[in-house]
Amino acid sequence: MAHVKMYCSDSCPFCNNAEKLLLSKGVDIEKINIEEEPEQFAKIVAEIGQDSVPQIFIDGRYVGGFDDISELDMDDELEPMLGL
DSSP: OOOEEEEEOTTOHHHHHHHHHHHHTTOOEEEEETTTOHHHHHHHHHHHOOOSSOEEEETTEEEESHHHHHHHHHTTOHHHHHTO
């Protein structure tokens, strides 16, 4: 199964939706709360150029946010990426 890392915040509805989608697939998520670890988020912002949340990585590959993984799921591409 793939390693999923998600940069998120507690008050973000898109983060909650992304988490629900990923958990529905049975994957574990390494969540990085940007409010608790702003230095980690700053590194990612510098790397990918996006400063919104969620920011999701699957096996180290940046895949985007909730809209992006939703589209991947609708296109039947998410599960193969997750190793399912």
